[in-house]
Amino acid sequence: xxxxVENTRLRVFEVLDSVCDxxxxxxxIRDLGIVRGVDxxxxxxxxxxxxxxxxCPAMQVxxxxxxxxxxxxxINHVTxxxxxxxxxxxxxxxxxxxxxxxxxxxxxxxCYACSxxxxxxxxxxxxxxxxxTSVLSSFGGTxxxxxxxxxxxxEPFDYFKxx
Amino acid sequence: MDIDQHRFELLTRLGDSALIMGHRLxxxxxxxxxFEEDMAMSNIALDLIGQARLWLTAASQAEGAxxxxxxxxxxxxxxxxxxxxxxxLPNGDFGRTIVRQYFFDAYHLLMLEGLSRGSDxxxxxxxxKSLKEVRYHLRHSSGWVVRLGDGTQExxxxxxxxxxxxxxxxxxxxxVDEVYRALxxxxxxxxxxxxxxxxxxxxxxxxxxxxxxxxxxxxxMSGGRTGLHSEHLGYxxxxxxxxxxxxxxxxx
Numbered sequence: 001x002x003x004x005v006e007n008t009r010l011r012v013f014e015v016l017d018s019v020c021d022x023x024x025x026x027x028x029i030r031d032l033g034i035v036r037g038v039d040x041x042x043x044x045x046x047x048x049x050x051x052x053x054x055x056c057p058a059m060q061v062x063x064x065x066x067x068x069x070x071x072x073x074x075i076n077h078v079t080x081x082x083x084x085x086x087x088x089x090x091x092x093x094x095x096x097x098x099x100x101x102x103x104x105x106x107x108x109x110x111c112y113a114c115s116x117x118x119x120x121x122x123x124x125x126x127x128x129x130x131x132x133t134s135v136l137s138s139f140g141g142t143x144x145x146x147x148x149x150x151x152x153x154x155e156p157f158d159y160f161k162x163x
Numbered sequence: 164m165d166i167d168q169h170r171f172e173l174l175t176r177l178g179d180s181a182l183i184m185g186h187r188l189x190x191x192x193x194x195x196x197x198f199e200e201d202m203a204m205s206n207i208a209l210d211l212i213g214q215a216r217l218w219l220t221a222a223s224q225a226e227g228a229x230x231x232x233x234x235x236x237x238x239x240x241x242x243x244x245x246x247x248x249x250x251x252l253p254n255g256d257f258g259r260t261i262v263r264q265y266f267f268d269a270y271h272l273l274m275l276e277g278l279s280r281g282s283d284x285x286x287x288x289x290x291x292k293s294l295k296e297v298r299y300h301l302r303h304s305s306g307w308v309v310r311l312g313d314g315t316q317e318x319x320x321x322x323x324x325x326x327x328x329x330x331x332x333x334x335x336x337x338x339v340d341e342v343y344r345a346l347x348x349x350x351x352x353x354x355x356x357x358x359x360x361x362x363x364x365x366x367x368x369x370x371x372x373x374x375x376x377x378x379x380x381x382x383x384m385s386g387g388r389t390g391l392h393s394e395h396l397g398y399x400x401x402x403x404x405x406x407x408x409x410x411x412x413x414x415x
Binding site: 054055139161 | 293
């Protein structure tokens with residue numbers, strides 16, 4: 001790989017670090033594991049992304065945001081390709097992503113998603129840190145979250161479902 | 164029919180059932196018995212409509228006739244729809260929605276697991292993506308079957324009634340035709356006999372936990388996959404397709 005190509009790739013990755021999920025504006029799409037790769041070939045940049053949930057309406061916005069963010073640093077020949085396989089999993093959320101989720105008030109998945117029946121214990125409140133919590137609804141405000149409540153500080157909170 | 168036509172048929176069958184099921188569930192948005200269920204129904208609807216988009220996009224590519232996913236969703240008439248009778252059943256009360264959903268989820272998950280192990284890479288990829296979502300759907304609907312069946316006298320009575328209405332649509336789930344047999348021979352789809360046995364075993368277990376049992380099926384429905392539908396589908400399409408019918412080609 002030539003130095004120029006590698007340089008472009010690094011710049012693209014840097015920009016992608018600044019593109020956030022529109023539903024969770026403090027976590028970047030790289031930290032969420034949505035970016036699957038970047039190819040640079042003959043001045044063309046291809047960004048591979050994978051949808052979190054099939055019906056996630058954020059995907060179109062993310063695609064548009066990638067084009068705009070790269071356009072701002074003069075990279076205009078961009079295609080964004082959706083790859084489905086292997087399917088996205090919360091196991092790809094980085095440690096930094098998990099930290100940012102918690103800081104936003106969303107408890108990150110407590111277990112790996114590869115097991116069929118994910119446990120629902122040890123889910124701690126993102127505000128007071130208590131483990132004394134209970135589920136309010138398995139389905140939350142977006143496809144990726146469930147609604148929980150802290151029985152200690154009594155605040156409701158979002159839980160990012162292992163997927 | 165050649166392999167492309169078989170693939171087109173399979174992809175529209177999968178997409179149509181997901182889309183009609185998703186549309187039916189979306190009818191609960193703002194109208195479900197509790198706020199939590201309102202969110203659940205809307206979330207499951209969104210998953211299914213997302214899956215339908217993947218299937219119908221693949222179908223339009225397999226067909227190669229210039230039609231898009233939207234053309235397939237909004238511009239086909241009743242006889243061109245390939246969904247199961249089960250998914251077009253009206254919502255009825257919450258119990259009926261739950262029985263319908265449970266029957267579908269149990270079937271859907273087994274089918275997707277089979278497809279994800281199949282030999283067609285595009286189809287197995289979409290199936291692997293979808294089945295993670297459907298696993299969650301099944302947990303939701305089977306939980307409610309037990310809670311309502313083994314709940315109050317009233318909820319039990321309604322579940323018995325719901326089973327009477329939904330079970331005639333069960334034999335159709337496992338119907339095979341020339342298209343399915345050809346794809347089965349190529350290892351694209353799972354063996355229907357095995358799938359049926361697994362479904363019946365799982366459903367028997369959950370129903371028994373819910374103090375319910377399968378009623379005898381006296382008037383089975385048939386033919387949804389080849390375009391034969393109940394009167395309900397026409398009304399559903401009239402609403403779902405209204406915008407594109409009234410303003411052809413309208414975009415956001």
